[in-house]
Amino acid sequence: MAFVQFENVSLAYQPGGQTAIENVSFKVDENAFVAVVGPSGCGKSTLMKLVSGLKPASEGYVYVGNREVTGPLGIVGMAFQQANLLPWRTTLQNVMLPLEIVEPFRSQQKRQRCEHEAMARALLAKVGLAGCEDKFPWELSGGMQQRASICRALIHKPRLLMLDEPFGALDAFTREELWCLMRDLWQSEPFTAILVTHDLREAVFLADRVIVMSPKPGRIIDDRLVDLPRPRPLELCYSEAFAEHVHALRCQIGHARQS
Ligand SMILES: Nc1ncnc2c1ncn2[C@@H]1O[C@H](COP(=O)(O)OP(=O)(O)OP(=O)(O)O)[C@@H](O)[C@H]1O
Numbered sequence: 001m002a003f004v005q006f007e008n009v010s011l012a013y014q015p016g017g018q019t020a021i022e023n024v025s026f027k028v029d030e031n032a033f034v035a036v037v038g039p040s041g042c043g044k045s046t047l048m049k050l051v052s053g054l055k056p057a058s059e060g061y062v063y064v065g066n067r068e069v070t071g072p073l074g075i076v077g078m079a080f081q082q083a084n085l086l087p088w089r090t091t092l093q094n095v096m097l098p099l100e101i102v103e104p105f106r107s108q109q110k111r112q113r114c115e116h117e118a119m120a121r122a123l124l125a126k127v128g129l130a131g132c133e134d135k136f137p138w139e140l141s142g143g144m145q146q147r148a149s150i151c152r153a154l155i156h157k158p159r160l161l162m163l164d165e166p167f168g169a170l171d172a173f174t175r176e177e178l179w180c181l182m183r184d185l186w187q188s189e190p191f192t193a194i195l196v197t198h199d200l201r202e203a204v205f206l207a208d209r210v211i212v213m214s215p216k217p218g219r220i221i222d223d224r225l226v227d228l229p230r231p232r233p234l235e236l237c238y239s240e241a242f243a244e245h246v247h248a249l250r251c252q253i254g255h256a257r258q259s
Pocket of ligand 1: 040216
């Protein structure tokens with residue numbers, strides 16, 4: 001079985017109401033990087049809620065790690081468009097938050113406080129935030145906050161990372177910097193990643209596959225293999241092969257919106 005598996009999944013937010021996503025089936029292998037794109041309102045965030053167990057399916061089955069998802073999963077890390085750091089906690093304390101909640105770290109908290117803190121400091125250093133451990137979120141730029149939020153999503157070494165537009169609110173240069181950061185984090189210690197994005201270049205740069213969804217109700221209309229070699233330098237974004245992938249995705253979404 002694949003690491004994430006959807007079998008004929010539909011979800012209506014209101015019982016008997018219109019379906020947000022309909023009859024969706026796909027598989028994601030362990031340690032793959034998959035992007036989900038589609039027009040606004042097609043159900044991308046809904047898909048994330050179903051994978052992470054925040055919403056149950058109205059019909060069909062969702063499996064993660066060979067088990068049916070029946071509630072919120074501890075093996076998931078999440079990052080969103082807003083960094084959502086807690087303003088009363090320092091950067092280090094924000095990054096350590098999942099270790100206070102997720103097992104087995106929660107039970108080890110008192111005995112292994114020093115080890116946990118060292119893990120958080122090492123991760124912050126890896127994303128270029130050494131020296132910011134004691135700063136509060138409002139003392140960090142948007143890009144730095146998002147780096148910290150990615151550390152918080154990864155600190156408990158989740159097997160699955162869910163990314164819902166994490167770079168959407170950043171300027172173009174910072175966004176590209178964070179693409180490279182995400183690429184390097186994933187390559188150095190692979191995890192399964194599902195990225196929701198409106199940015200087709202971002203999807204092609206980071207993902208092995210791009211799933212394209214139709215407008216409401218969301219259905220999968222394409223599952224595109226991105227066969228660009230890894231490791232991928234930023235310069236790849238200016239190659240013909242890269243442009244072809246982006247163009248094909250743009251055409252598909254354009255057609256889906258019109259129909
Ligand atoms: N909590 C909710 N209650 C009722 N309807 C909802 C809820 N959340 C989302 N929807 C509806 O489900 C559909 C899919 O929404 P979703 O947020 O998954 O789309 P999306 O593709 O992520 O959109 P966007 O790209 O604009 O962020 C939309 O029609 C939306 O109005």
